[in-house]
Amino acid sequence: MTTPPDFDALTxxxxxxxxxxxxxxxxxxxxxxxxxxxxxxHTFEHLPAQARAAVLCGEGEHFCAGLxxxxxxxxxxxxxxxxxxxWHQAFEAIEHGRVPVVAALHGAVVGGGLELASACHLRxxxxxxxxxxxxxxxxxxxGGSGAVRIPRLIGVARMLDMMLTGRVLDVxxxxxxxxxxxxxxxxxxxxxxxxxxxxxxxxxxxxxxALMHALPRIAEQAADHGLFTEALMAAIAQSAPEAKTRxxxxxxGRAAKVRKDG
Ligand code: 1HE
Numbered sequence: 001m002t003t004p005p006d007f008d009a010l011t012x013x014x015x016x017x018x019x020x021x022x023x024x025x026x027x028x029x030x031x032x033x034x035x036x037x038x039x040x041x042h043t044f045e046h047l048p049a050q051a052r053a054a055v056l057c058g059e060g061e062h063f064c065a066g067l068x069x070x071x072x073x074x075x076x077x078x079x080x081x082x083x084x085x086x087w088h089q090a091f092e093a094i095e096h097g098r099v100p101v102v103a104a105l106h107g108a109v110v111g112g113g114l115e116l117a118s119a120c121h122l123r124x125x126x127x128x129x130x131x132x133x134x135x136x137x138x139x140x141x142x143g144g145s146g147a148v149r150i151p152r153l154i155g156v157a158r159m160l161d162m163m164l165t166g167r168v169l170d171v172x173x174x175x176x177x178x179x180x181x182x183x184x185x186x187x188x189x190x191x192x193x194x195x196x197x198x199x200x201x202x203x204x205x206x207x208x209x210a211l212m213h214a215l216p217r218i219a220e221q222a223a224d225h226g227l228f229t230e231a232l233m234a235a236i237a238q239s240a241p242e243a244k245t246r247x248x249x250x251x252x253g254r255a256a257k258v259r260k261d262g
Contacts, residue, residue, distance in 0.1 A: 003034040003035050003038060004035065004038070005035060005038035005039040005041075005042050006033060006035025006036050006038070006039050007039050007042075008024070009023065009024055009025050009033065009035060009036040009039055010022060010023055010024050010036065010039050010040065010043060011024055012043050012047070012048075014048055014050060014051065015194060016198065016201070017050050017051060017052040017053070017198075017201045018051065018052070018053050018054065018055060018194060018197040018198055018201055019047045019048055019051035019053075019054040019055070019099070020054070020055045020057065020194070021040075021043055021044070021054060021055070021056050021057075022056075022057050022058065022059055023036070023056075023057070023058040023059060023063070023064060024059050025059075026058075026059040026060025026061070027060075028065070028068065028070075029060065029061070029062045029064070029065035029108065030058040030059065030060065030062060030063065030064040030065060030113070031064070031065045031066065031067065031068040031069070031070075032064065032066060032067055032068055032087075032112045032113070032116070032144075033068040033071055034068075034071060034083075034086070036068075037086060037087055037090045038086070038090070040090045040093070040094070040116075041089055041090035041093045044090075044093040044094050044097045044101075045093045045097070047097070047098060047099060051098075051099055052099055052200075052201035052202075052205065052208075053099050053100050053101070053102070053197040053198070053200040053201040053208075054099050054100070054101045054102070054197065055101070055102050055103075055104055055190070055193045055194055055197050056094070056101055056102070056103050056104070056116075056117075056120055057103075057104040057105075057189070057190050057193065058106070058107075060107075061106075061107045062106070062107030062108040062109075062113075063103075063104075063105045063106055063107055063108065063109045063113055063117065063129070064108070064109060064110070064112070064113025064116060064117075065108055065110060065111070065113060066110050066111025066112035066113045066114070066115075066134070067111055067112040067140075067143075067144075069138070072138075072140075080143075083143070084143035084144070087112070087115070087143060087144035087145065088144070088145050091115065091116065091119035091144060091145050091149075092119075092145075094116075094119040094120060095119045095120075095121075095149075095212070095216075096212065096213060097212075099201075099208065100121040100122070100197075100200050100208050100211070100212055101119075101120040101121055101122075102120060102121065102122045102123075102124060102193040102196050102197045102200070103116075103117045103120035103122070103123045103124065103193070104124050104189040104190040104192070104193035104194075105117055105123055105124065105125040105126070105129045105180070105189055106125065106126045106128050106129050106186070106187075106189050107128050107129060107130070108130060108132075109125070109129055109130065109131050109132075110130075110131070110132045110133070110134060111132070111133060111134055111135055111138075111142075112143075112144045112146075114131055114132070114133060114146065114150065114179075115142060115144035115145055115146040115149065115150070116144065117179075118145070118146065118149035118150050118152075118153060118179075119145065119149060121211075121212060122181050122182070122193075122196060123179060123180050123181055123182075124180070124181065124182040124183075124184060124189045124192050124193040124196065125171045125174065125175075125180045125182070125183060125184070125189055126171070126183075126184045126185060126186050126187060126188055126189040127171055127183070127184070127185055127186050128171075128186050129170075129171045129174070129180075129189070130168050130169065130170055130171070130174075131162075131168065131169040131174045131179060132162060132166065132167070132168040132169070133146065133150075133159070133162045133163045134166060135163060136163045136164065136166065137166055142163075146159075152216075153177075153178050153179050154177045154178050154179055155178075158177050171183055182196070204237075204240065204242045204243060204246060205242070206236070206237045206240045206242065206243070207237055207243075210233045210236075210237050214229060214230075214233040217229065218230055218233075
């Protein structure tokens with residue numbers, strides 16, 4: 001693969017301790033060119049050291065129109081395999097990176113755009129957002145980890161429906177299906193995602209690490225293995241000095257209580 005990362009196609013800025021990564025190809029509806037995929041991988045592998053959480057959003061009217069169809073030329077099977085693996089590596093850098101990532105979604109979240117959103121740890125969508133997998137109608141298959149990550153969120157049956165019939169989910173349906181965790185009014189997805197990311201950034205880093213790296217793996221292990229992994233992770237997390245400080249703060253009345261209004 002000779003394509004260089006296209007760093008003009010995204011920006012990465014810091015808001016306090018939250019990194020904001022913004023897709024910047026609005027004229028092409030943030031379609032994912034090879035250069036943009038490589039820039040995403042590099043950006044998530046090299047987030048600023050201060051970042052303790054991240055938000056991923058898109059410039060313009062849409063979050064992301066998926067694969068850049070202008071680049072979809074005839075590939076032989078080997079090239080096709082490497083192309084898909086390039087996407088996997090980039091999205092892996094998001095899901096199993098250093099910090100949790102909140103996707104702020106609006107407008108079209110389709111094809112590879114939905115695969116990208118599914119690699120994030122939480123999805124916040126405003127009322128303009130809609131979700132589709134038009135691969136079937138383009139004569140292709142998902143290749144950006146959607147076959148693994150989307151059924152984890154909504155199940156095989158719903159993904160089959162979206163791909164076989166071209167069904168488009170509005171935000172309400174997407175929330176009900178489990179794709180979207182938070183809904184907002186139009187234009188409010190980014191501020192809400194930032195607010196959530198700031199909250200996430202206040203967690204102990206080891207807890208965030210365990211949630212990103214251990215929880216999804218445990219969920220896919222046989223129960224007996226999962227319980228053993230859970231016990232190991234719990235032991236490591238509670239032995240971190242920060243866990244001890246936080247527990248002492250609570251016991252000595254210095255920490256916030258859990259309230260039903262969050
Ligand atoms: C694009 C792309 C794209 C827009 N690749 N150029 N994805 C799709 O099948 C979705 C294709 N796109 C759309 O259905 C629509 O563009 C949208 C619903 C996303 C937005 O509609 P709209 O009316 O706001 O924009 P537009 O006029 O359609 O597009 C504006 C420009 O963006 C136009 O280029 P221009 O030079 O004529 O101005 C479009 O050609 C361009 N554009 N979407 C390339 N996707 C690893 S496997 C993943 C497999 C997939 O992702 S398949 C799904 C692909």
